[in-house]
Amino acid sequence: MQREKIKYSFRKKLFWYIAVLVLLVSLTFAGLFIQQQNKLLKENLVNKGLSLVTNLARMSELAIFSEEDSFIDPVINGIWAEKDVVYVFLYKDKGKILVKHTRMRTTEKLNIDVKQKIHNTREPFWQYPFSSSKVWEFYAPVFATIERSVEDSLLNGKEKRGKVKGRIIGISRVGISLININEQQKKIIKLSIKITLTLLIIAFLVTYLIAKKITTPILELAERAEILGRGNFDKEIKIKSSDEIGLLAKEFDSMRLKLRKLNKMKDDFVSLVSHELRTPLTSIKGYTSILLSCNLGELNDQQKEKMERIAKHVKRLTSLITGLLDLSKIRYGKIDYEGKFISLLELVKNIVEELDIQAKDKDINLEIEISSGLPDVYVDEKLLSRVFINLIGNAIKFTPQGGKITIRAVNEADMVKVYCIDTGIGISPADSNKIFSEFYRIKNKDITKTEGTGLGLAIVKHIIEINQGKIWVESEESKGSRFIFTLPINKR
Amino acid sequence: MKKKILVVDDEFDIVDIVKIFLEGKGYEVVSAYNGEDALKLIQKEKPDLIILDVLMPGIDGFEVCQKLKSEKDTMFIPIIFLTAKDQLADKWKGLFMGAVGYITKPFEEERLLGKIEKIFEQIDNGNNNENES
Numbered sequence: 001m002q003r004e005k006i007k008y009s010f011r012k013k014l015f016w017y018i019a020v021l022v023l024l025v026s027l028t029f030a031g032l033f034i035q036q037q038n039k040l041l042k043e044n045l046v047n048k049g050l051s052l053v054t055n056l057a058r059m060s061e062l063a064i065f066s067e068e069d070s071f072i073d074p075v076i077n078g079i080w081a082e083k084d085v086v087y088v089f090l091y092k093d094k095g096k097i098l099v100k101h102t103r104m105r106t107t108e109k110l111n112i113d114v115k116q117k118i119h120n121t122r123e124p125f126w127q128y129p130f131s132s133s134k135v136w137e138f139y140a141p142v143f144a145t146i147e148r149s150v151e152d153s154l155l156n157g158k159e160k161r162g163k164v165k166g167r168i169i170g171i172s173r174v175g176i177s178l179i180n181i182n183e184q185q186k187k188i189i190k191l192s193i194k195i196t197l198t199l200l201i202i203a204f205l206v207t208y209l210i211a212k213k214i215t216t217p218i219l220e221l222a223e224r225a226e227i228l229g230r231g232n233f234d235k236e237i238k239i240k241s242s243d244e245i246g247l248l249a250k251e252f253d254s255m256r257l258k259l260r261k262l263n264k265m266k267d268d269f270v271s272l273v274s275h276e277l278r279t280p281l282t283s284i285k286g287y288t289s290i291l292l293s294c295n296l297g298e299l300n301d302q303q304k305e306k307m308e309r310i311a312k313h314v315k316r317l318t319s320l321i322t323g324l325l326d327l328s329k330i331r332y333g334k335i336d337y338e339g340k341f342i343s344l345l346e347l348v349k350n351i352v353e354e355l356d357i358q359a360k361d362k363d364i365n366l367e368i369e370i371s372s373g374l375p376d377v378y379v380d381e382k383l384l385s386r387v388f389i390n391l392i393g394n395a396i397k398f399t400p401q402g403g404k405i406t407i408r409a410v411n412e413a414d415m416v417k418v419y420c421i422d423t424g425i426g427i428s429p430a431d432s433n434k435i436f437s438e439f440y441r442i443k444n445k446d447i448t449k450t451e452g453t454g455l456g457l458a459i460v461k462h463i464i465e466i467n468q469g470k471i472w473v474e475s476e477e478s479k480g481s482r483f484i485f486t487l488p489i490n491k492r
Numbered sequence: 493m494k495k496k497i498l499v500v501d502d503e504f505d506i507v508d509i510v511k512i513f514l515e516g517k518g519y520e521v522v523s524a525y526n527g528e529d530a531l532k533l534i535q536k537e538k539p540d541l542i543i544l545d546v547l548m549p550g551i552d553g554f555e556v557c558q559k560l561k562s563e564k565d566t567m568f569i570p571i572i573f574l575t576a577k578d579q580l581a582d583k584w585k586g587l588f589m590g591a592v593g594y595i596t597k598p599f600e601e602e603r604l605l606g607k608i609e610k611i612f613e614q615i616d617n618g619n620n621n622e623n624e625s
Contacts, residue, residue, distance in 0.1 A: 278576060279503070282598040286509030289601050295516030318598050325578070 010218070011211040015204070022203035023196075030192035037188045041181045046126055049138035049176045052079050054124050056172040057140035060090055060098075064142055064170040067092070069099045076101065084180040086135055089173040090142075098170070104135075110171060114139055118171055135175045142170035217245045221252065231331060233260035267328055274325045281321065285314045316453070323455035327438065330383075330462045337383075337466065341376040344409050344416065351388045352407065355396065363401050366392070369408040377416050377487045383463045384487075390456040391420040391483050398481075399424035411489075415469070420483040427475040435473065436461040460485075494520040495612060498539035500530040500556070501574070502548045506597075510543060510574075513601050514608075527551025531559060534566055540615075541608060544591075546575040546582070554589060561590045570611050574599060 056075055063071040072090070079088055080101055090099035091110045100108065117125065117139075124140035144167045217239045224237045233256055239249035288311045290296065292304065299307060345368070352366050359366050388407075395405045403423040410417050427435060427442065434440045439454040464471045464485045471485035497519050499510045504525070511521045522537050524530040527550050534542070542560070546553035553573060560566040572593035573586045586594045593607045 275576060278598055282576075283503075283505035283509065285598050286505065286513070286601065290509055290512050290516070293513070293516060293601075295512050 009215070011208075011215045014211040014214075015207050018203060018207040019200070022200055026196040026199045030196050033192055034185075034188055038185060041184055045136065045176060045178075045181055048082075049126055049136060049174060050124050050140075052082070052085070052176075053126075053138035053140040053172050053174045055079075056088070056090065056174065057124070057142045057170075060142045060170060060172055061145060063090070064092055064098060065144075067098065072099065079174065082176075084177045085174060086177045087173075087175040091171045091173065093169050093171075104175075104177075106135075106175060110173070114173075115171065119168060122168065134178050136178065138174045138176065140172045141168045142172060143167070144169045214245070217241050217249065221245070221249055224249075225252070228256055228259070231263075233263055270324055270328050274321045277317075277321050281314065281318055284310070285318065288314060320453040320455070323453045323459060327455055327459050327462065330459060330466065338380050339378050340381065341378050342381050342384075343376055344374055344418070345370045345372055347381065347384060348388060348407050348409075351385060351392065355389070355392050358393075359396050359405070362396065362399070362403075364396055364399055365404045367404065367406045369406055371410075374409055374411055374416060375489050377489060379467050379487060380463075383466065387460045387463050387485070388420075390460045394456060395420060395422035395424060395481075395483075398422065403480075412486075415486045415488045418485050418487065421480065423480040426477040426479050427473060427481050428477050429475075432473050432475055436471070494518065495540045496520045496522065496537060497608070498522050498524065498530065498533060498537065498542045500524045500527070500542065500548070500553070501545040502526060503545070506545070506574070509601075510604070513605070517605060519608075527553070527556045530556055534560065534569070539569060541611065542569055542571045543574050543604075544571055546573060546577050546586070554585065557586070557589045557591060570615070572604070572607060572611075574604070 056072070056079060059072050059075045063069055069076075069090070076088060076099060079085055086104045087102040087106055088099065089097060089101075089108070089110075092098055095110045095115070097108060114127075118141045122141055122143075124138065126136055126138045128136050220239055221237070224235065227235055228237075237249055237253040237256055239246055241249070288307055291299065292307050292311060348368055348370060352368060356366055392405060392407070399405060399422045405423075406419070406421040408419040408421065410419075431440075431442050435442065436457050438458040440458075441454045461471055464487075468488050469486040471483065473481055473483050475481035497514055499507050499514075499521060500523070501507045501510075502525055507523045507525065511523055514521050522533060522539065524533050526548055530542075530544075531551070533539075544553045544556060551559075553575065557571055557573075560569060560571065567590075571591045572595060573591050574595050574597065575582070575586075576597045578596045583594045583596075592611055595604055595607065
């Protein structure tokens with residue numbers, strides 16, 4: 001089937017719409033997911049750091065008082081077991097380092113601002129030393145919780161310094177590397193990408209399937225419509241689908257049935273009328289020619305002239321009826337197609353020979369321009385002869401005295417292109433679309449005399465279409481017409 | 493001697509036209525308006541050629557043709573069908589039954605005459621050849 005190529009198919013369109021939509025949605029969700037996870041990771045890190053550093057501070061009181069770090073060894077070891085902890089410091093209030101564990105280089109001295117802040121807020125806090133720092137730092141104050149200074153009581157045995165409860169006696173400091181969380185972030189991003197891609201692939205597949213499910217019956221329907229358009233009303237349009245397209249197909253099929261019925265009625269009518277008309281016409285024709293042949297006695301000149309007029313009209317009526325019958329036969333495929341390979345040159349030569357007498361009457365020159373090397377075409381010879389007889393006959397009719405008619409055929413790719421060129425009165429653009437319709441006759445004051453049934457070109461068109469060709473006309477008024485048709489060379 | 497032609501058609505007009513036309517051309521014409529009459533007349537008149545319609549009440553043209561072709565003394569009478577049945581299949585049917593011509597209505601009298609003359613010419617030539625050999 002010859003279907004026009006669809007440039008932007010519904011399938012493609014739907015596919016791309018959905019693809020873009022899915023991409024946007026999944027990217028948005030992936031972004032949100034990553035952001036959320038980042039936040040969570042950082043919160044976890046801060047919580048962890050703060051709890052570590054606070055815990056250390058709480059356990060460090062005795063060690064600071066005694067300046068004996070072994071008191072807090074278990075705590076330090078516990079912290080140190082965390083792989084992302086890169087350093088742990090414990091400072092006495094004055095800044096003296098009591099405990100120091102590092103996995104990387106860092107400033108060991110307690111920052112004066114930090115000290116200030118701790119003393120002001122008396123609460124643990126965290127910071128990153130500089131913006132691109134890969135390490136976050138956590139600080140917590142170490143409070144004295146016992147009434148009396150251990151130092152004093154141990155050394156002097158007297159309550160010399162008074163209450164020390166609540167005094168900040170040291171600062172704990174823990175650094176935690178972001179490497180771990182960075183790695184986790186990477187993992188999350190990778191996961192998001194994987195999920196996005198999977199979603200996209202699934203979406204594409206689903207879209208493709210949906211689009212296919214939608215377009216397949218539509219394309220099928222289009223194909224059936226095309227068959228219907230060619231005048232084949234017999235093929236049932238059936239699409240198994242309970243949706244709107246199914247409904248459309250159902251309506252379409254009932255339309256087809258109605259069309260078939262109408263068409264059949266028209267056919268029957270035409271063929272009935274034509275047959276019924278033929279019988280009396282045969283009688284009229286027969287009696288006319290008997291009278292004219294003078295078998296029943298001589299007619300006088302006047303009688304003879306009138307009889308000739310009758311004969312002329314009968315002839316026209318006969319060809320009209322024959323044409324109608326032929327047309328309905330050709331159009332509805334009732335013609336007996338006898339295809340074979342024939343030489344166009346031979347065919348055209350024979351026809352031109354036949355029509356030459358008519359042409360000579362008007363002093364018209366008939367020329368054949370067909371190379372003997374032209375490939376044979378597979379056609380029904382009888383039908384194609386009709387095409388040439390009708391086209392050349394028309395050309396002779398509409399070409400004034402002394403004109404010229406050229407029949408040319410050339411090989412073009414996988415087809416033969418045939419031209420019938422005359423120097424006649426031409427056809428106006430408005431008419432050139434309609435001349436292939438049944439009963440269409442050009443309204444022109446010059447040709448009112450010309451006889452015709454208005455069926456010739458319609459028959460020609462149908463014959464060419466039966467032979468899988470195309471026909472059209474190029475013309476300029478009063479400069480002549482070029483009827484062009486194609487015939488495929490392909491083997492069937 | 494005048495050649496004798498039988499025209500069979502259920503339509504009076506056709507018989508009338510063909511009769512007048514062929515008599516004008518110098519043939520002897522006998523006529524029948526249905527298949528039964530035609531078969532009887534053939535036995536009696538022994539025509540040299542039969543012009544036969546297909547669609548007739550009673551015995552139709554094809555049956556008449558079949559009967560004639562199956563009998564020894566009538567099988568060589570040439571038959572021309574003259575009918576409104578214009579389907580190619582009918583034409584083939586007629587010709588396969590042994591008819592020498594199949595002309596569709598509306599017909600050109602000249603064409604019918606041409607056909608008839610050609611057939612008689614061939615028969616005469618055949619007879620001459622037989623005599624010679």
